[in-house]
Ligand SMILES: Nc1ncnc2c1ncn2[C@@H]1O[C@H](COP(=O)(O)OP(=O)(O)OP(=O)(O)O)[C@@H](O)[C@H]1O
């Protein structure tokens with residue numbers, strides 16, 4: 684039987700990932716942290732969605748659930764109609780591998796591998812054997828290809844992590860503070876690159892950030908507060924709001 688979600692073409696604007704009433708509780712029952720508290724959101728094909736929220740609001744937790752890195756305590760997550768929240772570890776790994784590109788807030792590079800080798804790990808070499816090298820060029824790090832993560836600055840490591848996510852040519856790219864370790868000019872270049880993926884290549888990109896600035900280029904921005912999505916904006920206009928405003 685089919686264990687994976689088929690890569691059927693989905694038209695632009697169609698919902699590809701729908702999360703409903705997500706709750707994530709960390710810690711023991713004596714001392715629980717409710718990192719997500721009923722978060723619901725939809726991600727549409729071909730959009731650039733920004734999830735904006737203060738530190739500790741649940742952004743990384745939400746992205747981890749959407750990308751199948753972890754399981755919610757309750758609630759549902761459907762990728763193209765297929766429920767992923769109940770998958771076991773092996774199935775989730777497969778889901779991630781087949782559909783998701785992830786830019787981690789803490790980069791998650793493998794210390795024993797060079798920059799190029801880190802990117803090659805996920806690269807889709809069938810389509811282009813030089814893809815890893817190309818992606819490093821794209822983030823302006825061709826000259827650091829043989830450097831190990833410990834020999835790179837935080838911003839350079841972040842760019843390797845972005846190159847690694849892109850080299851896989853994922854359908855859905857989830858980015859956790861992709862410009863957090865970058866100076867504003869390098870950050871701007873990276874955002875332009877991510878926007879180009881959406882506009883010119885029809886990819887779906889989700890960016891999590893605490894910086895209002897980033898939402899300027901978004902098709903849609905949702906605001907997360909205390910583990911809930913409280914507001915949605917399109918072109919800077921609030922289209923739906925719950926409880927409190929930003
Ligand atoms: N593994 C964990 N164990 C216990 N508590 C956790 C864990 N991960 C996150 N939390 C808690 O869950 C809440 C949400 O954390 P999360 O990392 O999702 O926030 P965030 O919005 O990504 O913050 P930041 O902008 O600082 O990255 C916080 O209160 C945090 O302390």
Ligand SMILES: [Mg+2]
Nearest residue numbers: 742743744788
């Ligand atoms: Mg975070």
